[in-house]
Amino acid sequence: MPEDPKPPDAPQSAQPAEPKPAAPAKPTPAAKPAAPVPVPWESPLAARLKEQFVSGVEPLTYLGQNYLQVDSVSLVPILQLLRDEQQFDYCVDITAVHYPKRERPFDLIWILYSFPHNQRLRVRAQFADGESAPTAVNLWPTANWLEREVFDMFGIRFEGHPDLKRILLPDGWKGHPLRKDYGILQQDQEWVQINLGIESGQ
Amino acid sequence: MNDPNAITPVQNPPEEKTFLDASELVINMGPQHPATHGVLRVILKLDGEKVLGLECVIGYLHRGVEKIAENRTYTMFNPYVDRMDYVAAVSNGLGYCEAVEKLLNAEAPPRAKYIRVILTELNRIASHQLWLGTHALDIGAMTPLFYTFRDREEILKIFEKYCGARLTTHAFRIGGCQYETYDGFEQDVRNFLDFFAPKISEYEELLTTNRIWVRRTKNVGVISGKDCIALGVTGPVLRASGVKWDLRKAQPYAAYKDFDFDIPVGENGDTYDRYLVRMEEMRQSMRIIRQAVDGLPEGPIMAKIPKVLKPPVGEIYHSIEAPKGELGYFIVSDGSTQPYRIRVRPPSFVNLQALDVMCRGALVADVIAVIGTLDIVLGEVDR
Numbered sequence: 001m002p003e004d005p006k007p008p009d010a011p012q013s014a015q016p017a018e019p020k021p022a023a024p025a026k027p028t029p030a031a032k033p034a035a036p037v038p039v040p041w042e043s044p045l046a047a048r049l050k051e052q053f054v055s056g057v058e059p060l061t062y063l064g065q066n067y068l069q070v071d072s073v074s075l076v077p078i079l080q081l082l083r084d085e086q087q088f089d090y091c092v093d094i095t096a097v098h099y100p101k102r103e104r105p106f107d108l109i110w111i112l113y114s115f116p117h118n119q120r121l122r123v124r125a126q127f128a129d130g131e132s133a134p135t136a137v138n139l140w141p142t143a144n145w146l147e148r149e150v151f152d153m154f155g156i157r158f159e160g161h162p163d164l165k166r167i168l169l170p171d172g173w174k175g176h177p178l179r180k181d182y183g184i185l186q187q188d189q190e191w192v193q194i195n196l197g198i199e200s201g202q
Numbered sequence: 203m204n205d206p207n208a209i210t211p212v213q214n215p216p217e218e219k220t221f222l223d224a225s226e227l228v229i230n231m232g233p234q235h236p237a238t239h240g241v242l243r244v245i246l247k248l249d250g251e252k253v254l255g256l257e258c259v260i261g262y263l264h265r266g267v268e269k270i271a272e273n274r275t276y277t278m279f280n281p282y283v284d285r286m287d288y289v290a291a292v293s294n295g296l297g298y299c300e301a302v303e304k305l306l307n308a309e310a311p312p313r314a315k316y317i318r319v320i321l322t323e324l325n326r327i328a329s330h331q332l333w334l335g336t337h338a339l340d341i342g343a344m345t346p347l348f349y350t351f352r353d354r355e356e357i358l359k360i361f362e363k364y365c366g367a368r369l370t371t372h373a374f375r376i377g378g379c380q381y382e383t384y385d386g387f388e389q390d391v392r393n394f395l396d397f398f399a400p401k402i403s404e405y406e407e408l409l410t411t412n413r414i415w416v417r418r419t420k421n422v423g424v425i426s427g428k429d430c431i432a433l434g435v436t437g438p439v440l441r442a443s444g445v446k447w448d449l450r451k452a453q454p455y456a457a458y459k460d461f462d463f464d465i466p467v468g469e470n471g472d473t474y475d476r477y478l479v480r481m482e483e484m485r486q487s488m489r490i491i492r493q494a495v496d497g498l499p500e501g502p503i504m505a506k507i508p509k510v511l512k513p514p515v516g517e518i519y520h521s522i523e524a525p526k527g528e529l530g531y532f533i534v535s536d537g538s539t540q541p542y543r544i545r546v547r548p549p550s551f552v553n554l555q556a557l558d559v560m561c562r563g564a565l566v567a568d569v570i571a572v573i574g575t576l577d578i579v580l581g582e583v584d585r
Contacts (some may be wrong), residue, residue: 142434168261
């Protein structure tokens with residue numbers, strides 16, 4: 001990808017307590033290079049953001065892909081700035097990851113792309129359970145369905161979304177399947193019995 | 203809210219009084235409807251024949267692919283991706299394998315990359331053929347369906363000879379390809395190219411200047427390039443609206459930077475232009491395939507990767523230009539053998555969102571044309 005031609009296994013320098021790089025598999029046949037770790041991303045854009053938001057943003061790069069670790073307070077102004085000033089005019093995807101053991105268990109991820117610069121950027125922010133995220137529909141209309149899917153699968157509410165309801169699962173389904181505590185064999189038995197009139201067989 | 207069984211409040215929108223207004227009619231279309239290309243339900247709000255707005259109800263084919271992924275190893279999940287966009291299974295596999303390779307910091311050998319390009323482009327042609335046949339059938343032209351399915355068969359035969367499957371091919375493996383090409387593969391591909399070149403002209407003869415076709419597609423479902431970008435619409439739909447953007451050129455993956463090809467673009471962003479763009483894309487795909495077959499390098503087809511895949515902790519986003527648009531995989535690894543999270547960014551799902559914008563002010567019959575021209579596959583919309 002022509003984003004940032006940084007060697008992926010750049011020296012493991014100033015990074016603070018990152019999650020430890022994966023322990024090498026037991027008997028590795030060929031000695032593999034040390035696992036790459038995210039390193040600070042240096043670019044005019046990163047410097048610009050750092051200057052304005054100071055500790056609210058941490059520009060990083062991993063395997064040649066850039067992303068911003070953002071705190072939830074500076075999230076809206078950063079998204080706004082990225083679209084208006086930096087021409088990230090295309091919101092590729094919005095998704096979430098659930099880390100149940102963390103204090104703020106949800107990572108929300110905005111994948112952005114800029115047509116003029118041919119550049120991709122991810123914005124990542126942490127959210128607590130039950131906390132609402134700001135909607136991006138007013139910035140990128142495509143966020144409408146993407147946010148509905150995040151709500152459907154993770155139960156994260158988006159403040160200001162015009163029509164936040166389930167999209168893939170039926171209305172009235174219980175639980176949010178992509179949370180880690182939702183087992184793969186678990187089904188909404190009640191919904192299946194009432195609506196399909198069968199035992200769910202699980 | 204940690205209890206997974208906690209009841210989520212269902213938000214019913216406030217009852218709309220307008221439903222009783224005599225000037226507005228609400229019609230349900232689907233989910234069992236031949237022209238919705240699967241199980242798509244569309245709630246149309248009409249004023250006479252005119253569409254005032256519509257709402258898509260999706261999810262009928264939801265299989266929880268992303269949840270399944272979290273409970274399988276990287277290798278085991280590979281065949282599942284074929285079941286999303288099942289008419290372009292090879293593209294799905296390419297995107298997934300490349301994403302995992304990136305995460306592993308590995309790269310497929312050149313020969314594998316060329317084989318991947320050949321099969322992916324053949325699949326793009328097959329996907330466009332299926333689109334053309336069904337789209338034309340929806341609008342009322344029956345003959346193209348038989349022609350395209352007849353010719354698509356030749357591609358499926360090559361797939362079958364290569365990997366034993368015709369539709370859900372599981373053609374690629376993480377790190378390269380499982381199978382070496384069979385004896386006569388290159389000849390088969392060349393034969394197909396020679397066979398298919400005049401066939402595109404045959405399709406075009408039937409449609410391009412056909413008065414009924416032109417009347418049914420010109421200025422129907424118009425969407426501007428700006429709207430496409432705002433709505434995240436990609437693929438031939440975006441290009442037909444005049445935005446010259448193709449991931450194969452913008453951020454080349456596999457071996458695409460070795461090949462010479464053009465990106466066709468339209469001007470008006472209507473159904474007719476999308477038709478022309480896809481026809482030209484088939485020709486460009488043939489150009490790519492010919493170059494790839496001629497330049498097919500010798501060498502290994504599998505990179506040296508461990509038998510048990512344990513990508514280092516981290517996350518990656520990789521996307522490819524699937525026949526329908528940008529197909530992306532966002533993978534989070536926690537260092538174990540199973541992905542912590544896989545998110546699929548499906549082109550059909552995002553493109554379908556534009557249906558409302560494209561149909562406003564059109565006639566009911568045009569809705570059928572627009573669904574066809576968006577080229578959605580419900581297996582990918584619902585995953």
